[in-house]
Amino acid sequence: MAVILYARVSTRDQTLEHQISQAEAAGFKIDEIVADHGVSGVKHRLRDRPEGRRLYDKLRAGDMLVLRWVDRLGRNYRDVTDAVRHFIRSGVTIRTVINDMTFDGATTDPVQQAVRDAMIAFLAATAQAQAEATRSAQQAGIELAKDRGGRFKGRKPSYDRATFQTVREMADLGHGATSISKHTGLSRQAVLRIRDNPNLAEAALCRWGI
Template structure:
């Protein structure tokens, strides 16, 4: 049975009506689910359903291996539209991004991005358009992987520097352990406010703000203290 959403019947099988599904992978503090959805709607997308994976790494988990990402392959049908903020929401490796976008296109699903309004449609038969489309997919996939690797290098360098300086500058010992740190990060990523997170975890607002505003610095401090 199909449920009517925003006046549409999802997944393109009732009277020829197609669905527009927005997928978000939320893994950083500055890209909340609400932010991504708001950005998409401001860009003019009429979204029938929002599907998201929160706190899931695009490096460690392919789209099909994510709890909600897997649903996209089950529910999207030919004619439906998949909207993402950028192709890196689908994956952070070249192979993952290219294979995922092509699999959707081969099944008749149109992939659109909020940033720059790009459209990837497998319906085109013009060889020049196909070549341009495929080249663009490859370029964006390579860019996503390069950005991911650059981030990892920067993080590793910061952590290594903190470890080298730990004897000279140990800093103040954190008032929370790593498990509590990870819980706070996840709650913030889910869109909870500072006061709510403090109440849920038993930490002070100052501690929550410190984690929110300087996640890498706090993580380095935990490492310095062997936590």
């Protein structure tokens, strides 16, 4: 059985090292890393990415696909659900670092299959919704920074863009502020500021060019 970590690395919100270290800290023993750099999870289907395409040829029955979260596969509902179901049908087990979720074809019970498929659909929909919300927050942050003319930056944020994304994702999944604080190393107050007013948090990142 091969354990393969797939990482999608955008230019601003993630790094490959961050995704690898999170997986290793969660106890995964990674045999191989497949990574796409600088590709959009909204615009590029998994099959259309140079490395994402390799997963369809590489993964075999009994293998494990590790993802930081399902949004690494993409941020398009249909693409993500199609990809996950394809791999499951092929006998691949999918596990996520965040929330330690497992998706596989082990069960033959139709009710359990329905629950599994509903969870896959929910996570895929959340990934797309979160991407749309992030775009809105980014635009609001840029406009706010323009309105202020860059004259007052305020205090430099205690978080980078990767941590900002992690807080948003975990909050969307229902994690409490204390749990997110422990996971990210941010103060609970910083987590609450990001969770409750992402536009202002995004504006702070834009003002500092983060």
